[in-house]
Amino acid sequence: xxxxxxxxxxxxxxxxxxxxxxxxxxxxxxxxxxxxxxxxxxxxxxxxxxxxxxxxxxxxxxxxxxxxxxxxxxxxxxxxxxxxxxxxxxxxxxxxxxxxxxxxxxxxxxxxxxxxxxxxxxxxxxxxxxxxxxxxxxxxxxxxxxxxxxxxxxxxxxxxxxxxxx
Ligand code: ZN
Numbered sequence: 001x002x003x004x005x006x007x008x009x010x011x012x013x014x015x016x017x018x019x020x021x022x023x024x025x026x027x028x029x030x031x032x033x034x035x036x037x038x039x040x041x042x043x044x045x046x047x048x049x050x051x052x053x054x055x056x057x058x059x060x061x062x063x064x065x066x067x068x069x070x071x072x073x074x075x076x077x078x079x080x081x082x083x084x085x086x087x088x089x090x091x092x093x094x095x096x097x098x099x100x101x102x103x104x105x106x107x108x109x110x111x112x113x114x115x116x117x118x119x120x121x122x123x124x125x126x127x128x129x130x131x132x133x134x135x136x137x138x139x140x141x142x143x144x145x146x147x148x149x150x151x152x153x154x155x156x157x158x159x160x161x162x163x164x165x166x
Contacts (some may be wrong), residue, residue: 012136013108013159014066019165021068026100029067030087030109031118033059033075040083054078063125072096086118094126104129106158110138117146135159 006105039044049140052059060113061067076084076091087093105128109116116137123130134147134157147157160166 009110009136009138010062010064013052015165016106016108016133016136017066017068019163020106026102027068028093028096029061029071029076029092030074030076030093031059031061032077034077035080037080038077038083040077040080042098046083052077085114086122087115088119088122097128102128104131106131106133108133108136116147117150120150120155121153129156130156131156133158
């Protein structure tokens with residue numbers, strides 16, 4: 001998938017953020033936040049080009065995303081020797097959700113096949129009800145198969161119109 005297609009998700013993502021924020025629901029955003037010598041980088045023998053280096057422009061959220069005040073940012077992949085696909089892996093996400101007494105999470109993001117999928121799987125493991133916002137997830141590879149797979153784990157799916165967002 002090209003950048004253009006990913007950028008097209010942003011208006012939908014912004015609508016969701018605005019809707020949830022108006023309802024007073026917490027918004028949590030995960031991000032890769034890697035040291036410059038991170039193990040996932042090809043230079044270190046990993047599978048990915050250098051990306052999301054701590055403090056760099058590439059680690060910033062997209063400038064067109066409208067972030068509400070009080071949005072919580074959860075960093076992952078912060079240690080040089082360990083990568084994290086899931087937003088829960090080696091991060092404070094589970095603790096934050098527990099502190100907030102969250103029972104249901106609505107999930108969106110650009111990378112359905114790896115980061116988002118692993119995040120959903122981990123959310124199910126700690127018995128959260130997960131709703132994947134299927135019009136606000138990127139299509140890296142075979143989206144229908146991935147959605148089928150996570151549906152079998154009890155994950156629900158919704159779109160903006162299902163939630164009355166226009
Ligand atoms: Zn990464």
